[in-house]
Amino acid sequence: MKANLEAFRKDAIALIGEPHVLAGDDAAPYEVDFWKQYAGKAGCVLRPADTAEVAGLVRLAAKYGVAIVPQSGNTGLVNGGIPDETGHEAVLSLQRLNRIRAIDPAGDYITVEAGVILADVQKSAETADRLFPLSLGAEGSCRIGGNIATNAGGVNVLRYGMTRDLVLGLEVVLADGSILDVLKPLRKDNTGYDLKQLFIGSEGTLGIITAATLRLVAPARERVTLWLTVDTPEAAVELFRHSRGVFGDLISSFELVSSYGVEAACTHLPGVRRPVADPHPWHVLIELAWTFTSGLRERAEAVIAMLFEEERVTDGMMAENEAQRQMMWRIREGQSEATSKIGYVVRSDVTVAIVDIPKLIARCDAFTVAYGPEVTVLPFGHIGDGNLHMNFVVPREKAKELAPKLFDQLFAEVDALNGSISAEHGVGRAKRDAIVPRKPAAAMAMMGKLKSVLDPQGILNPDVVVATALKNKPVA
Ligand SMILES: Cc1cc2nc3c(=O)[nH]c(=O)nc-3n(C[C@H](O)[C@H](O)[C@H](O)COP(=O)(O)OP(=O)(O)OC[C@H]3O[C@@H](n4cnc5c(N)ncnc54)[C@H](O)[C@@H]3O)c2cc1C
Numbered sequence: 001m002k003a004n005l006e007a008f009r010k011d012a013i014a015l016i017g018e019p020h021v022l023a024g025d026d027a028a029p030y031e032v033d034f035w036k037q038y039a040g041k042a043g044c045v046l047r048p049a050d051t052a053e054v055a056g057l058v059r060l061a062a063k064y065g066v067a068i069v070p071q072s073g074n075t076g077l078v079n080g081g082i083p084d085e086t087g088h089e090a091v092l093s094l095q096r097l098n099r100i101r102a103i104d105p106a107g108d109y110i111t112v113e114a115g116v117i118l119a120d121v122q123k124s125a126e127t128a129d130r131l132f133p134l135s136l137g138a139e140g141s142c143r144i145g146g147n148i149a150t151n152a153g154g155v156n157v158l159r160y161g162m163t164r165d166l167v168l169g170l171e172v173v174l175a176d177g178s179i180l181d182v183l184k185p186l187r188k189d190n191t192g193y194d195l196k197q198l199f200i201g202s203e204g205t206l207g208i209i210t211a212a213t214l215r216l217v218a219p220a221r222e223r224v225t226l227w228l229t230v231d232t233p234e235a236a237v238e239l240f241r242h243s244r245g246v247f248g249d250l251i252s253s254f255e256l257v258s259s260y261g262v263e264a265a266c267t268h269l270p271g272v273r274r275p276v277a278d279p280h281p282w283h284v285l286i287e288l289a290w291t292f293t294s295g296l297r298e299r300a301e302a303v304i305a306m307l308f309e310e311e312r313v314t315d316g317m318m319a320e321n322e323a324q325r326q327m328m329w330r331i332r333e334g335q336s337e338a339t340s341k342i343g344y345v346v347r348s349d350v351t352v353a354i355v356d357i358p359k360l361i362a363r364c365d366a367f368t369v370a371y372g373p374e375v376t377v378l379p380f381g382h383i384g385d386g387n388l389h390m391n392f393v394v395p396r397e398k399a400k401e402l403a404p405k406l407f408d409q410l411f412a413e414v415d416a417l418n419g420s421i422s423a424e425h426g427v428g429r430a431k432r433d434a435i436v437p438r439k440p441a442a443a444m445a446m447m448g449k450l451k452s453v454l455d456p457q458g459i460l461n462p463d464v465v466v467a468t469a470l471k472n473k474p475v476a
Contacts, residue, residue, distance in 0.1 A: 009044050050096075050097060158254060
């Protein structure tokens with residue numbers, strides 16, 4: 001069917017009202033991603049208020065053959081939530097679907113609409129004396145629909161799993177405008193295929209998530225945050241192995257930051273200071289939490305004393321108060337922001353077996369030697385999950401030339417270690433072509449079949465995850 005954008009816009013205005021169908025300057029914030037790496041052009045931006053309006057808009061899109069790009073918080077990092085550059089795609093923003101529908105601390109669940117900001121889901125859970133454990137640097141901006149559509153990870157995966165592990169039910173508008181309601185808050189429901197799983201991590205290509213029932217967990221009433229230093233990535237991995245043996249599931253985060261990254265944060269982020277007196281080659285941030293109000297700190301102190309005695313760490317401190325804890329997390333989460341003051345940051349998100357993390361870092365150090373001082377390797381991230389954000393800081397004027405080469409070399413090393421080129425950020429358009437030779441042919445074929453069954457017209461986020469022609473180009 002030939003796209004008929006003008007007729008679509010007219011009918012969309014009749015359905016949701018003119019103020020909620022944006023164009024021109026009003027559409028601009030929806031056309032560029034958070035880090036301004038990618039830019040596109042929207043035919044229009046739709047801001048429906050509820051599930052019925054989303055369904056009505058999708059029916060119109062199917063009628064007129066207009067492609068829809070779902071967008072929630074627009075913090076995605078793989079060029080999946082903004083339109084391509086043709087001006088033919090309509091962005092469908094979920095931001096007005098922002099109601100908390102239900103919260104039940106006995107059933108340990110919360111039901112929220114797709115446009116609720118992640119930090120607001122966390123706050124609502126707190127008011128019911130529960131924890132919603134999904135936590136990431138973008139939590140003040142990203143929205144739960146986007147988190148589910150990308151199967152987001154973050155800093156608590158080690159203990160609570162990915163977003164997929166936190167979703168009990170979904171409400172989804174399908175490509176024909178019908179509504180799939182599998183929102184029930186049930187822990188057990190073995191009545192055939194678990195359909196919600198299809199949409200988690202599907203990045204807007206199979207349906208539009210309008211609401212979700214999410215699992216809540218016991219609150220973290222006492223938290224201990226440790227900043228420890230080690231000499232090598234091998235020592236960090238050994239510290240992880242040892243700490244898991246001692247603390248088990250009480251560890252919610254285990255993060256690695258390099259010396260370069262820590263010093264960049266202290267230099268370029270206002271008010272940030274290194275938690276330990278001297279520079280060290282590698283820094284580890286560990287967070288422990290439990291439901292009791294006291295006792296964890298004393299236990300952690302005893303373990304830290306042993307860590308020093310056994311020379312497993314070279315220096316370290318325990319956060320004495322919330323301000324110190326925030327400072328530690330600011331260093332970790334401010335890595336991209338701080339280093340972007342130094343140069344252009346070529347961002348990546350890869351995963352290998354935890355024991356292979358030191359090898360991956362060493363191999364990236366080795367292949368970047370050939371570039372001389374122009375390329376600095378900046379590895380940091382969730383090493384407790386085997387997930388590194390292996391970034392490279394390069395001169396801005398060289399970004400377009402260097403980024404593809406660095407990705408190729410990094411991905412080759414990840415392949416050699418049998419890892420994955422996307423740990424938690426997804427595929428989008430940015431990695432769409434790169435996954436093809438890396439996934440089994442049967443898996444790619446099945447993904448294509450699912451797409452054609454659930455979206456036969458190809459109106460839901462075409463070009464993302466499984467399509468063919470790459471249209472958007474990084475702005476760099
Ligand atoms: C500073 C910063 C830190 C980050 N840290 C992490 C991290 O630690 N871990 C991590 O996993 N990610 C991280 N991210 C990436 C990003 O925050 C996540 O991918 C997040 O889940 C995206 O949510 P969003 O609401 O912004 O989605 P958007 O960017 O709006 O959309 C992302 C994708 O989902 C689709 N989509 C959005 N809403 C829906 C919907 N309702 N139905 C169907 N499809 C939809 C879009 O089409 C797009 O393909 C970070 C990003 C930033 C900027």
